[in-house]
Structure formats: structure tokens, C-alpha cells
Amino acid sequence: MRTDRLLSGMGKALAVAAIVLWSIFPIAFIVLSSFKPGRDIFAVPPKFFFEPTFAHYLNLWERWGSFFDGLLNSLIVTAGAALLAVAASSLAGFVYSRYSSRMLSGSLFFLICIRLIPPIVVTLPLFPMVNWMGLNDTHLILILLYATFFVSLGTVLMRTFIDQVPRDLDEAALLDGASRLTILRKIILPLVAPGMIAVAVFVVVFAWNEFLFAFIFTATKAKTAPFVLSEMISSVDGVDWGVLFAASTIQLAPVLLFVIFMNRFLVAGLTAGATKG
Amino acid sequence: MTLNVTRRHFLAGSAAGATMLLGRPAFAQSKTLNVLSHLVHQNVLTKGNAGDVIAPWRETEGAEISWTTLDSNPLQDRLFREASLNQTDFHVGYVIDNRVTPEIAGLFEPLDSFQAADPIEDFDDIAAGLRSAMTVGGKLVGIPVRHATQALFYNEALLEEAGVGAPPTTIEELVEQAKKLTFTSKAGTPVVGMTLASDLAVFPVMFARAFGGDFIDSEFKVVPNREAMEKGLSVLADLFKAGALPRSYATTRNDDMVTWLQQGRAAFGVLPFARFAQLNNSEQSAFPGKIKAVAFPGSAGGAEMAAVVESWAMAIPANSADKELSWSFIKAVSSKAVTLGAARNGNGPVRVSTYADAEFSASQPLAKIEAATLAKARPAFPAFPEAVRAQATFLEEVQLAVLGRKSPQEAVAAIVERVTPLLPA
Numbered sequence: 001m002r003t004d005r006l007l008s009g010m011g012k013a014l015a016v017a018a019i020v021l022w023s024i025f026p027i028a029f030i031v032l033s034s035f036k037p038g039r040d041i042f043a044v045p046p047k048f049f050f051e052p053t054f055a056h057y058l059n060l061w062e063r064w065g066s067f068f069d070g071l072l073n074s075l076i077v078t079a080g081a082a083l084l085a086v087a088a089s090s091l092a093g094f095v096y097s098r099y100s101s102r103m104l105s106g107s108l109f110f111l112i113c114i115r116l117i118p119p120i121v122v123t124l125p126l127f128p129m130v131n132w133m134g135l136n137d138t139h140l141i142l143i144l145l146y147a148t149f150f151v152s153l154g155t156v157l158m159r160t161f162i163d164q165v166p167r168d169l170d171e172a173a174l175l176d177g178a179s180r181l182t183i184l185r186k187i188i189l190p191l192v193a194p195g196m197i198a199v200a201v202f203v204v205v206f207a208w209n210e211f212l213f214a215f216i217f218t219a220t221k222a223k224t225a226p227f228v229l230s231e232m233i234s235s236v237d238g239v240d241w242g243v244l245f246a247a248s249t250i251q252l253a254p255v256l257l258f259v260i261f262m263n264r265f266l267v268a269g270l271t272a273g274a275t276k277g
Numbered sequence: 278m279t280l281n282v283t284r285r286h287f288l289a290g291s292a293a294g295a296t297m298l299l300g301r302p303a304f305a306q307s308k309t310l311n312v313l314s315h316l317v318h319q320n321v322l323t324k325g326n327a328g329d330v331i332a333p334w335r336e337t338e339g340a341e342i343s344w345t346t347l348d349s350n351p352l353q354d355r356l357f358r359e360a361s362l363n364q365t366d367f368h369v370g371y372v373i374d375n376r377v378t379p380e381i382a383g384l385f386e387p388l389d390s391f392q393a394a395d396p397i398e399d400f401d402d403i404a405a406g407l408r409s410a411m412t413v414g415g416k417l418v419g420i421p422v423r424h425a426t427q428a429l430f431y432n433e434a435l436l437e438e439a440g441v442g443a444p445p446t447t448i449e450e451l452v453e454q455a456k457k458l459t460f461t462s463k464a465g466t467p468v469v470g471m472t473l474a475s476d477l478a479v480f481p482v483m484f485a486r487a488f489g490g491d492f493i494d495s496e497f498k499v500v501p502n503r504e505a506m507e508k509g510l511s512v513l514a515d516l517f518k519a520g521a522l523p524r525s526y527a528t529t530r531n532d533d534m535v536t537w538l539q540q541g542r543a544a545f546g547v548l549p550f551a552r553f554a555q556l557n558n559s560e561q562s563a564f565p566g567k568i569k570a571v572a573f574p575g576s577a578g579g580a581e582m583a584a585v586v587e588s589w590a591m592a593i594p595a596n597s598a599d600k601e602l603s604w605s606f607i608k609a610v611s612s613k614a615v616t617l618g619a620a621r622n623g624n625g626p627v628r629v630s631t632y633a634d635a636e637f638s639a640s641q642p643l644a645k646i647e648a649a650t651l652a653k654a655r656p657a658f659p660a661f662p663e664a665v666r667a668q669a670t671f672l673e674e675v676q677l678a679v680l681g682r683k684s685p686q687e688a689v690a691a692i693v694e695r696v697t698p699l700l701p702a
Contacts, residue, residue, distance in 0.1 A: 038561040042536045044466055055560070131362055219313075219345040219355070231348050236425075237317045237623075238555040239532050 027252065034245040041241050056242035060250075064232065067247050070225035076139050077224060078207040081146035085203045086196050088151045093158025093195075094184050098170065108156075115152040123216050130217055137219045145217070146207040154199040161195030162188055197265040201258070208255045225251050308340045310599075310606055313356050314371040316346040317623075318423065318589070322610065325622030326640075334609040340602065349373065360384035360594040367594055368603040372419055374410040374588045378660045382413035386593040389417050391604045397611045402628045406655050407588045413660075419590030420607050421627040425549035426586040426647060426654045427483060428570040430556060435468060435544045444569070447577040448487040451545065452512055455521040458544035470521030472534045472543035473513075478668045479585045480547055481675045482657045483573055484509035489580035492671060492692075493658040499696045503689055508576075510678040510685035517679050527676055538568055547573060549587075550647045551625050570643055572650045586654035588627065663699035670695045 033041045035052040060067060096108055135141040165188055173183045189196070214224040229251060232244045259266065312319075322331040335342065345367070347355060356370040361384060372385075392400065397420065400408075407421035429451070431444050439458050445451035455470025462468050473480045482492045490505025500506045516522045523529060523537075535555060537543040539562040548556070550570060559565035575582030591610065593603040609615055617634055620626035625647075631637060632648035641647075658664065671692055678688035 038558075039539070039563050042540055043563070044540060044542055127358060128362060215351060220343065230351065231316060231346060233532075234316070234348055236315050236349060238535055238552060240561070241536075242561075 030245050030248050030252070034242065034249045036242070038240070038242045041245070056240075056246035057250075059240070060243050060246045064228065064243065064247065066223065067225060067228045067232075067250075070223050070228040071250070073139065073218075073222050074208055074224040074226070077142040077146065077222070078204055080139065080143035081150070081207045082200045082203045084143060084147035085150045085154050086199050088147065089154025089158045089199050090189060090192070090196060091184075092151065092155040093160075093162050093192075094188060096155065096159040097162035098167075111152040111155060115149070119149065119212055123212060127216060136217060137221050139222045141217050142207075142210075142213060142222060142224070145213045146203065146210060150199070150203045150206060153202065157199055157202075158192065158195050161192040165191050194265050197262060201262045201266050204258060205255055308338070308602075309343050310338075310340050310369065310602055311343045311345065311367045312369045312371075312606075313345050313347070313352065313359065313367045314369075315349060315352055315589075318371055319344045319346055321423075321619040321622040321624035322615070323622075327618035327621035330615050330618030330622065331609065334606065334615075338602065338605060342606075356594070357381060357384060360596060362596060364596050364598065365594050366598070368597050368599055369591050369606055370594055371422070371589050372592050374407070374419075374421075374590065374656055375658065375660050375664060377411065377413055377418060377590075378662050378664070379414055380662060381660075382416065382418045384595055385418045386595045386597070386600055386603075387416040387418060388420065388593070388604070388607075391600075392417065395604065395608065397608050398613055399628075399630070400611075402613070402630050403611070404627055404629060404651055406586065407590075407627050410588060410656055410660075411590045419592040420611050421588050421590045422610060422624075423589040424586050424625045424627055424651060424654075425551055425588070426625070426651050427479060427547055427573060427584045428550045428643070428646070428650065429573045430538060430546045430548055430552070430568055430570045432538065432541060432544050432564055432567055433569050434564055434567040435462060435541060438462060439544075444571045445574050447574050448484070448512065449577055451574055452516065452521075455516055455545055456519050459519065459521045462541060464541070466541050468541065469523050469537075469543050470519075471516055471545045472523060472529060472537045473526070473547060474529050474531045474534055475527050475676055475679075476530055476672065478657050478671055479587075481509060481513065481671070482585055483547055484512055486583050486585075487512075487573065487575045489576070493667070493696070493700070495655075495659055497659065497661070497700045499693050499700065500689060503693070506689050506692070507685045510675060510688055513675070513679045514681060514685060518681065522679070526679060539563060549625070550643050550650070551623075553643055554623070570646065572646055581653060584650050584654045585657045586651065587656065661699075661701050667696045667699045670699070 034056055035054070036047070036050050037053055038056070040047045040050050096104060130136050130141055169187050170183050173187055178186070209226060210224070211226045211230065214222075214227045215230070218224065218227065225247075229244070229247055232247060233239055323329045331342065334340075346352075352371065353373060353376050356367070356372065357376075359365040359367050360370070370385075372381075397403075403421055404424070407424060408417075411417060411419040411421060429444070435458060436442075436444070436454070439460060441454050441457060445454050451471075458468060458470045460468055478492060485491060485502075485506045486509075488502075488505035488508040490500070490502040490509060492506075493499055494501045513522070517526060523543075525533075531548075534543070534546045534548060535552065538546045538548075538556055541563050553568075553570060556562060556568040557565050562568065573582060573584055591607045593600055593607070597603055610619075613628060613630060616624075616626050616628045617631050617637060620631050620637055621640070626632065629648065629652070632644050638644045658667070661667075674683070674688040674692045674695070677683040678685045683691070
């Protein structure tokens with residue numbers, strides 16, 4: 001009996017170790033390679049022990065100033081998209097939670113349908129329109145697009161969170177003379193803050209890493225970091241893998257730390273409404 | 278009258294102001310030339326041994342250059358999309374020769390009238406093959422500015438280790454040496470004789486041309502010499518069977534070739550001459566100074582070898598706002614002085630006279646070989662609307678032949694049958 005439990009425990013531990021190794025290997029390879037001398041990155045047999053170097057980071061700084069501009073653009077766009085998406089989703093979630101009509105049910109279905117459309121379908125027809133509006137190569141267009149693509153998911157998520165807030169609280173506040181906006185601001189939103197953070201986490205992860213919209217709608221001034229990374233994989237004069245891995249590490253770090261710190265909200269967001277009877 | 282600003286008004290005003298700021302037009306300067314190119318095009322004009330060679334033009338014109346740089350495929354996509362609008366802010370775009378189909382050429386301003394009114398210095402000095410690739414339907418749509426001509430690279434240290442005294446001068450010798458160089462080196466690295474990317478038509482075309490064949494000729498005839506193409510594919514299949522091509526051939530890409538050569542995992546590889554510096558870069562390569570290049574050899578009894586060349590050209594979108602300024606820039610970049618300066622900064626020069634410059638020739642170990650190869654080189658295939666599908670079909674059949682799933686004869690017959698309907702009528 002004891003041996004069985006021991007074997008079962010070892011089996012589970014091995015399975016977990018294999019999954020962790022599988023998941024962490026690409027990230028570890030990129031991070032470690034960014035500190036390896038260039039000629040050792042793809043050495044055969046692989047070199048696991050090496051003298052770390054910061055040369056790739058220095059080269060990145062000297063040769064790819066545009067990457068750091070891209071990081072700043074990514075930060076502006078990500079923050080803007082997260083704020084807009086959270087604000088719109090919270091307001092919409094409140095309406096869907098507290099009001100009901102046939103029109104609202106229909107619009108919710110429509111909202112979910114929009115989420116199912118592959119971005120590429122709307123991207124190319126949008127290009128001439130965005131150009132006509134003078135929004136090409138601006139932060140605003142990316143903020144609008146990223147927020148738009150997450151408002152549907154965010155709204156559903158926020159409605160689920162707001163559903164969990166007892167309506168008795170609304171009614172008590174109404175009796176005390178509070179307006180709908182006051183109820184939302186002073187009662188509902190503070191109680192659903194974890195939901196708002198969960199929506200923000202989803203948007204931040206998406207916006208920070210997004211490539212397609214940035215590729216189509218930016219050129220110079222609003223170019224984001226993933227777009228600059230793609231430029232480093234040059235088909236004309238070759239790839240400097242060390243520099244590319246250094247840039248990838250810098251690109252990866254903020255969002256990884258953000259997700260680690262916000263992990264509990266992310267789990268709350270994913271399980272919201274799971275036990276609703 | 279009092280101005281009563283409430284908190285709501287203030288917030289609304291701030292939001293509107295911020296929106297207007299975020300939404301400002303991208304290009305606001307008056308005398309700015311907007312160029313859409315690859316980063317390498319910007320660098321060869323502004324950085325390197327010769328310094329900023331386009332500075333005199335900026336001073337003369339009193340204009341700034343705003344570079345928007347992208348990698349090759351995204352660059353072509355963006356340029357063609359911009360050129361399809363009613364108007365674009367870009368004045369000059371860099372195009373790849375094999376993308377300029379008649380439809381694409383229609384998006385760009387014909388340059389013949391500019392050339393007639395204000396000609397480029399010694400225009401005939403630019404390699405004839407590159408100029409003709411940019412002439413579509415009798416109209417000149419781009420001015421060649423950079424070329425990448427394929428060479429045969431070899432690792433001199435591995436050749437010495439295997440007892441091979443000199444690089445091959447015929448394709449038959451190349452096959453023999455590649456097989457001999459499929460071994461485990463003294464350092465313990467398993468070496469393959471040859472590495473080739475399987476996703477580009479360039480490589481099988483080079484092997485077919487070694488026997489006097491081709492994929493699609495300038496008259497749009499598919500496989501004009503079947504026997505030569507069959508021989509080329511037979512050689513590749515033979516190398517794969519002997520283990521002289523990697524087992525991972527079907528998934529090998531261009532960057533893998535560079536890495537394999539740098540790490541001493543392959544003795545031979547086919548890459549543009551311009552990759553010489555990267556292959557010998559001491560920060561990246563395990564064999565700095567030991568990777569050398571020769572012209573890709575033809576068959577002992579075959580026709581003259583024509584290497585594959587890919588070129589870039591500068592074009593003016595037909596919807597561009599200031600075409601005079603665009604032409605002024607193109608003319609300056611195409612001048613002999615700037616071509617030489619850009620070459621010293623690492624560009625593949627399109628002018629024959631640049632290779633004749635004594636100082637440049639002395640500083641570039643491959644200059645003479647490259648000039649001789651360029652003189653005979655031509656694109657892998659001419660541009661046409663279904664070129665992408667034709668290349669994919671060709672590569673599919675080539676891979677089947679190399680991996681031994683089809684005989685070279687069957688593969689060539691299938692190439693002719695499947696690609697012919699894709700050609701322009």
C-alpha cells in the first residue's frame with residue numbers, strides 16, 4: 001500500500017516535472033542564450049557551462065535604439081488599451097447584469113459573435129479607412145483596436161462578477177437616494193475590483209505581445225516592440241541571434257512579472273461564475 | 278460673461294485633447310523624404326567605413342530623410358498596400374525584382390521620362406540583367422540599387438582536415454568533395470558535406486543551371502532543358518542518399534545554413550556573397566576567416582554557369598506626392614560616388630565600375646569573383662502573378678525527388694505539367 005502511494009507520488013512528480021520542463025525550455029533557452037557568447041549559442045554539442053556576457057545587450061542598445069522606442073510605444077498602447085477596455089467592459093457588464101430586454105440579449109450574442117471573427121478578416125479592409133481618418137501610425141488606433149477586441153470578453157467577465165454582487169445593495173442605495181452612476185462607482189466597482197484587474201491582465205498580455213495590428217497600422221512613430229523584433233529576424237543581412245535573444249528577454253520580462261504578480265486575479269477571472277447555481 | 282468649467286467639462290475636454298494629440302498625422306514635416314526600405318538600405322547609406330554618404334544630397338536639397346524600415350516580405354506587403362491607396366506619404370519604396378509583376382508595376386511611376394529629362398550618371402554602367410529585371414512592359418519602374426548573387430561557400434579548415442586541397446571547379450568535383458566531407462571532425466562535430474535550404478527555388482535552380490538547365494526562362498518556358506533539370510535533381514537526391522545533405526533537409530531554412538556553416542556542421546553551402554562578413558564574424562562564427570567563397574561551379578562539359586541573383590530597386594509609388602524630390606534622391610543614390618560609398622559600407626554594388634575601383638577591390642577579398650559572377654547572373658525566374666504558387670509547386674516536386682519519394686524524371690514531368698498552367702498566357 002505504502003509502495004503504491006510512493007510510486008503514484010513519483011509518477012505524478014515526474015509528469016509535473018516533464019510538463020514544467022517542456023513549458024520552460026524555450027524560455028530558458030532564450031534567456032540563457034542572451035548571455036552566451038554568440039558562437040556558443042548553437043554549438044554542437046551544446047555548451048551548458050559558459051562565461052556569461054552582456055555583449056548582446058550592449059549591442060542591442062547601440063544598434064537597435066528603435067527597440068527601446070518600441071518598448072515605450074508598447075507601454076503607452078498597452079496601458080491605454082487596458083484602461084479603455086476595463087472602463088468599457090465595466091460599464092457594459094453593469095448594464096448586462098442589472099437590466100434585461102430582448103435587445104440587450106441580442107446585443108450580447110452579437111458581442112460574442114464579433115469575438116469569433118479572426119482579426120485578419122477585418123484588418124485589411126480597415127487599412128484604407130484608418131489611413132483616410134489620419135490614424136495610421138498613431139498610438140490611438142492600436143489602443144482602439146486592442147480594446148475593441150477585448151471588450152466582448154471583458155464585458156462577459158464583468159457581468160459575471162457584477163452578478164455576484166447582491167442586488168439588495170443596489171436597492172438599499174436607491175432607497176437612500178443614490179443615482180445609478182453612484183451605485184456603480186461607490187458600491188459595485190469597489191466590490192468587483194478583482195474582475196477589473198482580471199480583464200486588465202488579459203488585455204495587457206494581448207496588447208504587449210500583439211503583432212498583426214501593429215504590423216498593418218504602424219510604420220515609425222507608433223511601432224511596438226514585437227514589430228521591431230520581427231525586423232531583427234532579417235532575411236537580407238542575416239540574424240544576430242544573441243541580440244535577438246537579448247531583445248526577446250527584455251520584451252518577455254515585464255509581462256512575465258506582471259502575470260506572476262497578478263496570477264491570483266487571473267485565476268479569479270478564469271473561474272468567475274464557475275459555481276454559480 | 279463667466280466661464281463655468283465643471284469637472285465633467287474639464288474631463289471631456291482633456292479626453293478630446295488627448296485624443297487629438299494621439300491621432301496626429303504621422304508625417305508632418307514640409308521637406309521630408311519618406312523612404313520605405315529594409316534597415317540594411319538605410320545603414321549602407323548612413324553608416325560604415327565610408328560614413329554618411331547621402332549627407333551631401335540632404336544638404337543640397339535641404340531635406341531630411343525619414344526611414345521606415347521593415348523586413349523583406351512585410352516591406353513588400355506594406356509598399357504595395359501604400360501604393361494602392363489614393364495617396365501615400367512615402368516618396369520612395371524599395372522593391373525586390375521578382376515581385377514586380379505587370380500588375381505591381383502599374384502601382385509605380387514609370388521612370389523613363391525622369392531618366393530622359395534628368396538622367397542618372399552613366400546609367401549603362403548598372404548591370405544589364407538588373408536593369409532589364411526592372412523594365413516591365415517596356416517601362417522602367419525601378420532603379421537597381423543592391424544585389425545578392427549566390428556563391429558557393431566552403432569551410433577551408435574542414436577541407437584541409439579531410440585532405441581536400443582546393444575547392445571544386447566543377448559540379449562533379451563538388452559532389453565528390455561533399456561526400457568526402459561528410460564525416461566527424463576532430464572536434465567531434467558531425468559534419469555534412471552540404472547544407473541547402475529547401476524553401477527557396479534558388480538552390481535547385483543553381484544545380485539545374487550547373488548542367489545548362491533552368492526552372493522558368495525569360496521566355497516563360499517551364500524547364501527549357503529537361504535533361505539538365507533531371508541531372509540537377511539527381512545530384513541533390515544522390516547527396517541526400519549519401520548523407521551529404523542533412524536528414525533535416527526538408528525543414529532547413531536560410532538561417533540554418535548560416536548557423537551550420539558558422540558552427541562547422543556543414544562544409545559547403547550556397548549563400549549570397551554578401552554573407553561573407555557574417556559567416557566570418559568572430560563573435561558568431563567558430564571558424565572566423567576560414568569560410569571562403571568561390572563561384573558556384575558548372576558541369577565539366579556543360580554550358581556557362583549563370584548564378585542566381587536577386588536585386589533590390591528604388592521605385593516611386595504612382596500616388597506619391599512629390600515625385601521630383603523622389604527622383605532627386607534616386608538619382609543621388611545611383612550616382613557612382615554614392616554607389617561606391619554604399620559598397621564600402623557593405624552594399625552589393627550594382628555598378629560594374631565599382632568593382633574596378635582599386636581601393637574597393639583591395640578591401641573586398643571576393644570583389645573580383647563577385648563581379649565576374651554578377652556579369653553572368655540572372656534571377657531565379659521572371660516575375661509573374663502566380664510566381665509564388667509556381668515556386669511552391671516546384672519546391673514540392675524537388676523535395677519529393679531529393680527525399681527519394683519520386684524519381685527525378687517523374688518530378689520534372691510533374692513540374693512541367695503543374696507549373697505550365699500558372700504562367701501568363
